[in-house]
Amino acid sequence: MSKKISCVVLAGGQSKRMGTDKAFLAYKDKTFLQTIVEKLSKKCDEIILSVNKDPRIYIDHLKPHKVKVVKDLHPYEGPLNAILSVSEHIKNPYVFIATCDTPLLNENLIDIYMSIIDEFDAVIPQVHGKFQPLNTLYTKKSLLKVKNLYPEIKSLNQWIKNLKRVLVVNEEVIQNFDPDLLTYKSVNTPEDYERLIKYGL
Template sequence: MYKDLDLAILAGGGSTRMGLHKGNLTIEGKSFVDHIISTIGPLFANINVIDNGLQNTKVFGVNYYNDPLQISTKSSLLGVYSALYYSKNPQTFIIGCDTPLVNPKVVEYIISQRDKGDIVVPIANGRFQPLYGIYSKKILPRVKETLLQDLHKIKIILDEFNTYYIPEIELKKIDPDLEFIKNFNYFSDYQQYLKGIEN
């Protein structure tokens, strides 16, 4: 267990493309959120779920919160703000609930790189993956200021702070197919995944 590191799972978004709350979809008999908790939760001293009251199930010992900043736009940046706002430690591993195929070895590798920047995020499928990385709590005031300026692109913060991008090639050594970052944005993505594991 990393005693100086929080885990934050973002599950409070609008899920407009999915058409229903992603966090309550199931994988291996558990909701996406519960599956993430059971898979990597033991690595962390403190676990927070930002769910805005949307989760059907609650896990004992896990904290569930609403976004503390009441603004109309539900963005990834707001999720980062909420995660850091409730964090009890200097750094937080932040993950979206729509990437439930979480790989503990990948997470531990990302954690091993955490001293390389204020923000540490992986590159996967040729793109940076901001909701699968580590953020320092010291960026919290600037994130709030950015949101209150009605700016919601997370890249603004990544560019402003010392961000270390973990090369994709390093992650492929652990997870060759980059399954850890498989994202379920649409219900059809979820259905396709279920068909795949049935075959």
């Protein structure tokens, strides 16, 4: 891949519905976070974690992968705050923003989104009629715009509405590479986790 890309993993949520930190849930002998970082490392030459705990926990947990860990500026204020917090630490012009509760992420979608982003600010998948602002691709320039909007705007979808050039990708395109759309199935509750372990969602 000729274009340089960074990957950001949002791992700073409170996991209220799960009752425990989703990043460290076990799945096939690894944690969700280990699984996702391993996948992203195949596609990205920089991985940044957005967190609200001691960074050393994540650095030790993810060895031998090299990751940059950034604490949120405003803890537990949501994903847009996390994007604001990491935006100036990103070195590459393109950024894939992932979430730590989707261990079945298909990393090959990164190649597809990179091939079509062209002059757009973002590639936004639409799955089951809903826009998916995470596990997708943005330009670094679009992320830097957050600081001019936050905290008046705290919603990812509101931020995306402020971007001038957004390419919407329908689910049929995604299904060519991820037939069951598992990249966009989050594990948010104990019931979701049990279903993942038993049936793979």
